[in-house]
Amino acid sequence: MQKYNVYIIGGGIAGLSAARYCKKFYPAARVCLFEASNRLGGRCGSYFDKQLNVWLDYSVHAVLKANSEAKKLWGNKVYHSPCFLDFDSGKITGAFKNIPSVGLAMFNTPFDLISKDALKATLFQLFPFWNAGKVFFSQNNLQQTLVSPQFQYVDEIYYNHKLCAIEAKIGKAQKLVFQHRAITLSENDVVICALDNLNACKILDIPKLKHSAIINIHYLTSTEITLPRQLPFVGVVGNTPVQWISVHGNVLSVTISHADICFSDSETLARDVWRDVCKIRGVCAAFVPPHRVFKFPRATLLMDDDNIMLRPHNALSSFKNVFLAGDWTMHYLPCSIETAALSGKRAAKVAMQYLKKK
Template structure:
């Protein structure tokens, strides 16, 4: 009797993580991806304008991201990440030129050391986030943390926007707490940053996973778009792909690891987050590397929010960037280069070649209303289908960790 197959729809991080978990347990897996490549919003490509490998978006992993790191360890991808020798987060204020380094230490003692804090802040300012979980599920970050204070402008605002991809006035306080309690409150090991090395995000998260899966005879189909599901008697009986229908055996399972909007189209009546946030990324190829810059740095007082250095390419990220999506790329390039030039103290330097990447639907907007619409992994009334994706109710915002966690959770459900 042939072994049942689990059909995973979507080869983003959630789908790949699910496939890896199932294949590791000896399950038979087929992976279907609508696009011509895997990775979704977490991948690398060669840009002809810059003649460099760049990522479609910048991502920062932390030591607290245990599910993502376990996934990387299983597929052999962690070696493609880089981490600084010291656990610290550098910042620079573009408005006044001041720089500082946040150094989370063991236990709460680090907040008493002015050298480890944001300039102009007091140790008791760092206690306010401890009240985030006590304001209810509908509380917004700005209801709890004062954004017009020095620590608000220089730390809580940039962290909120980058973690939740949502402005503090709209962002869910419980979702921010879910990250803070895993990182800032857990000491330096939990806060250790990891960024993509020369091989990019694909070299860490995607290419090793595909090679690992193929080595275990996992079938992978690209250009395989799912157009519909045939449902009878509480189970999916057939998958309608663009290449034609595929019938399922009585013990076959389906994992929908697709965007929320796609899942809602395939499963009418499914409640999913409705609103999404945009992210703007800009990649600049400089005439030569700038080794004096740290591998990444947080920026305040300008438009650019985070800057990542990889060789002679400087990449800038702006989160919650809906207001910039209709701005012409040429104008965005000049605006963001002005911020970088101020950081480099070369205000008259001409703008180098630049690639602007706009992700209009980079992840669900982490508002209280949207958080309440996140479904669980199981779909009521369907006993052979589960959901995966960072938009499902993982307890985390739309992050790499959330995506991987959702895929691993879906795999556990398939195995039961």
């Protein structure tokens, strides 16, 4: 049987999902993954914080119960209906009274800027009503629970392999040029480029898209904190940058969406946000516990009409043996674990169809 090499560039969720589906659609394929950094997971990463003596995720992730691809990667979780607190009145309020906040959380884009086409596509594809609203929040170890289980679908992993260029002839990629080595492609090789948009457009002829920031702050509290209704997370609406609070053991995490305006110094931000958290919990803000602030200026795409128009409509690139994956490649869908996983599945499908035609 003919042996095919699948070279996946980028070890985020899109690249890992592509590996999973390449193995499923074509078990004989040799799947090699090249990652620029020294870990897989991309924006879904964790580390052990030696000072705080606790595992932390760089970014807190929420997934909807309706996200079936995310579920395949992550397994079944306990999902809860979110509860929203009004920051100003301190009262619990309903999700449907807070559509702009829910929109901001899902799209990381102010509600009035969100493309109507994106809203429609998301409602039908990612947020079907029979599962509406049930959410799971990551609990400080995306690496172990989400990323590491995917290693089984990859035959070879090459860390610290940053792709710098693709050399091509007559519309077909011939060579992958990494910082310290190059790989010449044979007739039976395909490439799945699963990079984030900024890095992808340094290598391929694709548009550079606008992004929106997210900030996560983790506080290590001295005792386990409980939230209203004993939920592991709550949404917050009103006059505060705090949008989600989630708790896991002694770690309380705050998410600030579309955080482009919050790039003040981290200490001031951590102090101000802790004051708001204490007000929400109805306790007095005596001192700020040990904390970590993670700022992601390019967390997800801005979901406005301009960006939507520029996003790819399929997995094809300008080279016939190179296929695109990545959360930004899925035209109308907001950047998410589900979208990244769907993009990997689509790229694997198209790449395998290309190989079968040969």
